[in-house]
Every structure is written in C-alpha cells, then in structure tokens.
Amino acid sequence: MEAFRQEIIVGAVVAYMLFCVLTGLWAMKRTHSSSDFFIAGRGLGPIVVALALFSSTLSGFGFVGGPGLVYSIGVSSFWMVVISSTGYAIGFFLVAKRIRMIAELRDCLSLPDIVAARYGSEAVRFLIAITIVLGVMGYLATQILAMAVVMQAILSGTETFANIGLVTCVVISSAVLIFYCVTGGIIASVYTDVVQGAIMMVAGTLILLTAMSVFEGGMQEATSIILADDSEAIMPFGAAGVMASLGWFFVFGLGLAGQPHLITKMMMNKNMSDSRSILPMSLFGYVMAALLWISIGVVMRAAVIDGAIEPLSLPDDAASVFLSVFANPLLAGVVFAGLFAAIMSTSDAFLNIGTAAIIHDIPKAIWGRSVNNELLWARIVTVLLAIVAASFALYSHFRDATLVALLGAFGWGTFAASIFPVVAVGLNWRGATVAGAVTAISAALAINFIVQLAGIALPYGISGPLVAFVTSMILFIGVSLVTRKPDLPEDMERLLEI
Amino acid sequence: MARSVIYWIFAICLLMGGLLIAISLAETVPNAAGIAHPRFPGMQVGGDGAARLQFIGGYAFLFQSLLLVLIVALTILGVSQRYRSVEFMAYMATSLAFMLVVWWQMYSGHQHFLLTGETDYFMGFPVATAWQVYGTWLGAIPLILVYSLGFRKFIYTAEDEAAFQALLAEHKQSEH
Numbered sequence: 001m002e003a004f005r006q007e008i009i010v011g012a013v014v015a016y017m018l019f020c021v022l023t024g025l026w027a028m029k030r031t032h033s034s035s036d037f038f039i040a041g042r043g044l045g046p047i048v049v050a051l052a053l054f055s056s057t058l059s060g061f062g063f064v065g066g067p068g069l070v071y072s073i074g075v076s077s078f079w080m081v082v083i084s085s086t087g088y089a090i091g092f093f094l095v096a097k098r099i100r101m102i103a104e105l106r107d108c109l110s111l112p113d114i115v116a117a118r119y120g121s122e123a124v125r126f127l128i129a130i131t132i133v134l135g136v137m138g139y140l141a142t143q144i145l146a147m148a149v150v151m152q153a154i155l156s157g158t159e160t161f162a163n164i165g166l167v168t169c170v171v172i173s174s175a176v177l178i179f180y181c182v183t184g185g186i187i188a189s190v191y192t193d194v195v196q197g198a199i200m201m202v203a204g205t206l207i208l209l210t211a212m213s214v215f216e217g218g219m220q221e222a223t224s225i226i227l228a229d230d231s232e233a234i235m236p237f238g239a240a241g242v243m244a245s246l247g248w249f250f251v252f253g254l255g256l257a258g259q260p261h262l263i264t265k266m267m268m269n270k271n272m273s274d275s276r277s278i279l280p281m282s283l284f285g286y287v288m289a290a291l292l293w294i295s296i297g298v299v300m301r302a303a304v305i306d307g308a309i310e311p312l313s314l315p316d317d318a319a320s321v322f323l324s325v326f327a328n329p330l331l332a333g334v335v336f337a338g339l340f341a342a343i344m345s346t347s348d349a350f351l352n353i354g355t356a357a358i359i360h361d362i363p364k365a366i367w368g369r370s371v372n373n374e375l376l377w378a379r380i381v382t383v384l385l386a387i388v389a390a391s392f393a394l395y396s397h398f399r400d401a402t403l404v405a406l407l408g409a410f411g412w413g414t415f416a417a418s419i420f421p422v423v424a425v426g427l428n429w430r431g432a433t434v435a436g437a438v439t440a441i442s443a444a445l446a447i448n449f450i451v452q453l454a455g456i457a458l459p460y461g462i463s464g465p466l467v468a469f470v471t472s473m474i475l476f477i478g479v480s481l482v483t484r485k486p487d488l489p490e491d492m493e494r495l496l497e498i
Numbered sequence: 499m500a501r502s503v504i505y506w507i508f509a510i511c512l513l514m515g516g517l518l519i520a521i522s523l524a525e526t527v528p529n530a531a532g533i534a535h536p537r538f539p540g541m542q543v544g545g546d547g548a549a550r551l552q553f554i555g556g557y558a559f560l561f562q563s564l565l566l567v568l569i570v571a572l573t574i575l576g577v578s579q580r581y582r583s584v585e586f587m588a589y590m591a592t593s594l595a596f597m598l599v600v601w602w603q604m605y606s607g608h609q610h611f612l613l614t615g616e617t618d619y620f621m622g623f624p625v626a627t628a629w630q631v632y633g634t635w636l637g638a639i640p641l642i643l644v645y646s647l648g649f650r651k652f653i654y655t656a657e658d659e660a661a662f663q664a665l666l667a668e669h670k671q672s673e674h
Binding site for chain 2 (some may be wrong): 071072073074075076078079082083084085086088089090092093094097101104105212218219220222223224227229230231232233234235236237238239240241242243244246249250253254272273275276277279280283287294301304305311312313314315424425428429431458459460461462466467470471473474477478481491494495497498
C-alpha cells in the first residue's frame, strides 16, 4: 500500500472534489431565488446547520496554519482552540435567537440586512457590508492560498505533476470552489459542509490516534521532549507569552459571535428551537476536528527537537509533513480530503457573504434598493470575488510566504472587533444607538488596519485585534449611553422584548 | 447585576482597557513575546517564564479573571430580563466559579512549575497545561447545558413563541 501512497491521496482528493461538483449540480436545481442562494430559504434542519456551522469555523487556518502555529510558538496557539466552547456558548446566547427572529420578521438575506433592521440605519448597513468585504478579501485569500499549498504538496509527489506550480494549483482548486458555489449557492455550500464536517471529525480523531503512537510514551513523551528543550513552549502561555495567549482567548472566544460567515448560518435553521440541539452538536464536531490542530503541532515540534525528522522549512508545512511521514496512506488520503473540506467549507461561506454584501447590501445602503436580477448577479460576482481573492493570495504569497496563518488571524480579528459589539451586544440591548455602532465599527477597522499595516508591535505580545476589540466595546456602549435612544419601529421594539 | 448588566459590561471593559494600558506602560522584559529558537528555524522559545511575568503577572491574572466575568455578564445579557431569575443567576454564578477555578489552577500550576521546575502530567500534558487544554474546553459546558436544557425556560419559552408568532402574523397582515 505504501508504494501507492500518492495515488491513494490524489484519488481521495479527486473523489472529494467530484463530490463537490456533483453537489453543486444537484443544488442548482433547488436554487430558484436569491433567498435560496444566500440563506437556503431558512429551511435547514439542525444536523445540517450544526455541521455547516462547525466546519465553517475550522478553516484552512485551523488545518494548515494551526499545527504550524503550535510547531512555531507551542501552547500559545492552543488558546485559539480551547476557547471554542465558550465562543459557541456566547454566540448562541447572544445571537442565535434574535438573528433568526429578525431574519424571519423582516425577510433578511444577510447580516447587513439584520443590522439595518435593528438600527433602522443605512449607514450601519453600509459599514458592516464594507467590513465584510474587506475581511472576506483577506480571509478568502488565506483559504485559497492554503488550498493551493496543500494541492501542490500532494501533486508534486506524483511523477506526472512533479513540477506543478502554485499558480496552477490556485486555478484548479478555485475552479472547483467557484463551480459549486456559483451553481448551487448556499444550498450547495451547506450540503457539502455536512460531508466536509463528517470528514473533518473522522480525520481529527484518526490523527490524534496516529499522533499518540509516534512516540512510544505517547503524547506525554512528546510534551516531555518539548519541556526539556524550552519549558515555556509547553506551559499554558507558550512561547508567545501570557498577553498574546489571553488576547487570542478574547478575540477568538468572544469574536466567534462576530464572524459573519458563522452567525449568518444561525439565520438558516427551519425552527427556532433547533438552536438548543445545534449548539452542542456544533461544539462536539469542532472539538473532534480540532484534535488535529493540537496533536500534529505538538508531535511535529517534539519530533524535530528529538531529531526524528528534519526541521521544517516553513511552520505551515507541519500538517503535510506529518501526513507524509507518520500517517498510513489511507489515513493520509482521508485527512487530505479533510483538509480540502476544511478550507472549502469556509471559503464557500465567505464567497456567499461577500457576494451578498456587494450585490445586495452596498447597493441598498447607497441607492435604497438591491440590484435587479439578484440571482444572476450573485453568480457573476461570486466568480469575480473568487478571482480577485485568488490574485490577492498569490500576490501575498510571493511577497511573504508565512502569510497563511497571519492573514487568517487578521480576518478573524477584524470581524470580531467590528461586528461583535454591534451585533452580539446590539441585538440584546435596546439602548444601543446608531452613533455607538458607527463609532465602534470605524474605530475597530482603523485600529486593526493601522496596527497591521504599520507593523506596530505592542509590548508583551498584546495584539492589535485585542486593542481594537476592547476599544470598540468601550466606544459602542459608552457612545450609546450618552446619545439619544433611537425611535425604533414598533415591530422591532416588540421583537427586542421577546 | 440582573437589571444593570450593560453597566457591568461597560465597567469590565473599561477596567480591561485600563489593564492593557498598565501592561503597555509596565517595565519591559527582553523577548517577552518569544524569541527565535537557537537551533530550529521557524520555531520560537519562551525562555525565562518567571522574568516574563515579573512585572505584569498580576495584571494578566486580573485581565483574564475580568474576561471570565465579562463572558458570564454577556451570557446574562443574552437572556431576556424577565427570565433572569434567582435560579438562572445561580447557574451563572456556578458557571463563573467553575471557570475561575480552572483559571486559578492553570495559573497557580504554572507558578508552581516556575518555582520548583517540576511538574506532574495529566493525560499527556504538564498539569498546568492540562488545566488549560481540558479545563478551558470544559469550562463553558455549564453555560451550554443551561442553554440546551433550559432553552424553553430561559431562552425561548412558549410565551415567547406565541408572542413572536403573533408579531409575525400582524406584520404579514400589515404588508397586505
């Protein structure tokens, strides 16, 4: 079997991609309107929503950048993962019920639709839509780049494609993604998410078992090796230190309820009360899949320190090298398919919300109405958005090869700081005002971009997104407290009472 | 707290902002956020853990403690005021206590290691890290149980459902 390792892996990935294409064709028959395209007509069952929610949470950043971060900075990056239970809980308590109710009451298609209904303000709609487009560009580019890097690693191991270039891999992987997103919209996305989620759970579990068998003494031997080399790397705050770790806890934990590609999925369930089962199912799936992040990272760091394998040329190679060195070919095939699943499930969600922002929300905010023939334009813009993001990914890659992990964190941080106060707090507090929302979003965007673009390094590893998040929370509540409460329409007043 | 939760959230955020300023202004330690590994490119090491916490350890502990209080306060905000009963608030207090215990065990376990250089292991990880990995993951389980098991009691009751259906019906009627 070992002799056919590459063939098995390529076969698994090709089979997975064929499945995505067929799902796109199937979903096309069920997509008749922009409501179908963007929110699946609010008709999804709890298992579908739960799997779609968690598989969209764990992206290429989790499957490629995550193990790379553990390899690079040790336990520090665990904080992004272990906070998931708190993050999901906060998201459901603050967002799930209200966003679903507003979506049904006002027939909303997107997150900017929701905030426009809540605040009665096109300015807030516009700012949220712009935030989504900006964040989507960075995040989608990260996903496409991760997908191409993994594909190149797989195909370059075969004789036929030994010299395949990254650009070709970007084209192939983007083409599959675009095909099923354009044909089937969100219906194709969520149903591929179901299979993607299942693959990710299986992959995470099998990888943990494999990782535990790399060293005779299991995970404890691996962590002991790391401890002997640098104790801080395997202690709770890792190599990056306490404030970097706690910053990630804050931004990734609370920030989950500010991720538009996730909370939009909370609008899609058929019955309101399904949320009670969606929450534990999503969390269970996420935890199973995230075992891959932790176990590969720890074992690869220990194996390099121990001299069992050569040092990696890039931290982001941790997952692919682990699979080629330690995993059974069949498992490697499943996990590589899982990697594509993780990346594509997030990418399709981003394509969906980015397209909605461009053709539905920004025109509505400026001209008071969406474009004519939304469904046609949704398909056209999906293609264009993917092409622009792919170009951005290649540009970023050739300028700085370590951008996969960094761009992912930047996208998450931007969304968290800009959207959480306005949506998660604003949907539960009638005192929230338009001025508070506009101030918070503007400040969060400004701080995130200035810190990132100017390369400002704050003391003790305090991150820009953390500063932006705390500042936007303070400004949102503070400004809302000192400005006049808006007169909301009666239906919104009553809804916020429920 | 049940009635004034937004003010609590605001106060906590202000305190956290103040702590970030205090940490930024504290005496700095070289390589507090890690340094390149001397042998393996792409890897970082943390170095002297005690030195890294020397000037900001107390602030950092307080910051995380406040964050846990903020998480519970936000959870309370997500429940309609009329359902913030004594029973619900007791669940929230229990959840907070559980999360604070996990955080304290993790922090004090790390401190103990820094003082003694010795650690036991639990399920593959040094004890302090095991509290972080398993404890933090489990820390929010009480909140999830309250949401799932108490959905019809605290989140979306039969009266809520009736009120929403009535609102929907009126809205549809007014559209026609």
